[in-house]
Amino acid sequence: MKIALVTGGSRGIGKATSLLLARHGYKVVVNYLRNKQAADEVVSTIVASGGEALALRADIADELQVMAMFAEIDNAFGPVTALVNNAGILFQQSTIENLTAERINRVLATNVTGYFLCCREAVKRMAYRHGGEGGAIVNVSSAAARLGAAGEYVDYAASKGAVDTLTTGLAVEVAAQGIRVNGVRPGFIYTEMHASGGEAGRVDRVKTALPMQRGGQPEEIAETIVWLLSEKASYVTGTFIDAAGGK
Known part of the structure; x- marks a missing residue:
């Protein structure tokens, strides 16, 4: 039985990943913090397609x-077999x-401590x-971990750098326990997160500076995540995929 938890699963990359996991036969737990309606809509879409899903509110x-x-997931579906650490601020x-x-502390609490707790x-x-x-x-990291996000989100970039280190260390720590740990570093993706930073049109502003000359879609990142979770990536651990249009 395949049971996946997607943190921040009600919108953007998390939503796309939740829907794709369901199509691949996973029972999906859609974690959210504030927008219950959005999480319920993801669950309804999955159920309408014959899948099983559950929305759970929690501040990671x-x-x-x-x-x-996690205890509620145990009771509803059984222990998780796949975790997508995606929630971030x-x-x-x-x-x-x-x-x-x-x-700074709020960013680190969600983007770093939250990932540690869910991994644990x-x-x-x-x-x-x-x-x-x-x-x-x-673990969903960011190209910002490599690029630094100077003048914009150095605190966010630093938190994603910590996620990369967690991914590297944990992959080694639990490899012999049958657990694979990998990271995805999305680049400029069309999600609502840019509005949180005060520039909803940020992707369109920077896309011509990208080698591929376009921003990415959440569904493209979801495909990368689901592949890493699948048996097709059974010999892959401690690895990062930069899904960033060549930047």
């Missing part, structure tokens, strides 16, 4: 909420002079040493 930066979410574009400790709970269920049958984890 909150340890108790993460533990409760960023704030208005800013140079470092205007960054506050509160903003997944490993407890997947690892051979805990009676699990193995599994796969994909």
